[in-house]
Amino acid sequence: MSAAHAAGASGEVAAPYGTGPATAPAVPAASGRKVRIHHLAELKERGEPWPMLTAYDMYTAALFDEAGIPVLLVGDSAANNVFGYDTSLPVTVDELLPLVRAVTRSVTRALVVADLPFGSYQLSPEQALATSVRFMKEGRAHAVKLEGGRRFAAHVEALTSAGVPVMGHIGFTPQSEHNLGGYRVQGRGDAADVLLADALALQEAGAFAVVLEMVPAEAAKRVTHELKIPTVGIGAGPDCDAQVLVWQDMAGLRRGKAPRFVKRYADLAGALQGAATAFAEDVRRGEFPAPEHAFH
Numbered sequence: 001m002s003a004a005h006a007a008g009a010s011g012e013v014a015a016p017y018g019t020g021p022a023t024a025p026a027v028p029a030a031s032g033r034k035v036r037i038h039h040l041a042e043l044k045e046r047g048e049p050w051p052m053l054t055a056y057d058m059y060t061a062a063l064f065d066e067a068g069i070p071v072l073l074v075g076d077s078a079a080n081n082v083f084g085y086d087t088s089l090p091v092t093v094d095e096l097l098p099l100v101r102a103v104t105r106s107v108t109r110a111l112v113v114a115d116l117p118f119g120s121y122q123l124s125p126e127q128a129l130a131t132s133v134r135f136m137k138e139g140r141a142h143a144v145k146l147e148g149g150r151r152f153a154a155h156v157e158a159l160t161s162a163g164v165p166v167m168g169h170i171g172f173t174p175q176s177e178h179n180l181g182g183y184r185v186q187g188r189g190d191a192a193d194v195l196l197a198d199a200l201a202l203q204e205a206g207a208f209a210v211v212l213e214m215v216p217a218e219a220a221k222r223v224t225h226e227l228k229i230p231t232v233g234i235g236a237g238p239d240c241d242a243q244v245l246v247w248q249d250m251a252g253l254r255r256g257k258a259p260r261f262v263k264r265y266a267d268l269a270g271a272l273q274g275a276a277t278a279f280a281e282d283v284r285r286g287e288f289p290a291p292e293h294a295f296h
Ligand SMILES: Nc1nc(=O)c2c([nH]1)NC[C@@H]1CN(c3ccc(C(=O)N[C@@H](CCC(=O)O)C(=O)O)cc3)CN21
Pocket: 076, 077, 080, 081, 088, 174, 183, 184, 185, 246, 248, 249, 254, 258, 259, 260, 261
């Protein structure tokens, strides 16, 4: 895939789902209708994989929405990818809320999921609900996501009972990186049974989907087949019902070594740095502004 194609410059970004000629789309792709959680369940039934990306601001939210990404995640990975922290642990609800608000303001159809940050839900189901209500009321989020399996089933239950759709997240859970001993694959060998038990508990508690991060492809395949709700993989192989990436990784804005599970579809770092360098040179040479950029 060319960079121009990947960036949508050609205007022919691949239709991501449900656009077969005679069949009604499972997700209201170009119709302008809002994506709902039942659409995602329908995609699983049809065996149609769907994409999810993070978004943290207006332009990315609007572009990804127009590109037909049905679900956007305002990740707590904003810690790393917006605020410049070295882990996702320090980011707060007060830091994430304005990003969630910017994204929900900028989409017409994507389902926007707000990631609950470390410390904002673990204390109790009540704390999880209070935080989620802020993301829904102030951020206008459509759903929330939290990390953890069986131990968080009560939290998920409290949210879904209150009308808050919940996406789970198991496998490698970055908010527990110090407990898990760093960025490591989870669910190898016997731990695959733990992964499945956690996934089933989240489904039972009412989660509408579950992220599987950095788990062996075989374990993710098993969980995907055992669950009625969709699995969303990141470093979890090809058999998940959906795939998610952090947008700055996918678009090559973040520099340095990307995790193995990342595929780069563009070189935004190169493009942006090239633009800034060209602008700087123009100004230093007195070539910008030209007459057409000035008022006469
Ligand atoms: N930009 C970005 N992308 C992400 O995918 C991401 C974040 N930030 N922040 C929050 C979490 C942290 N994540 C990460 C970050 C790095 C690796 C990583 O470096 N993985 C290596 C080592 C794996 C190993 O040691 O087994 C890899 O090669 O995949 C994995 C997950 C996923 N999330």
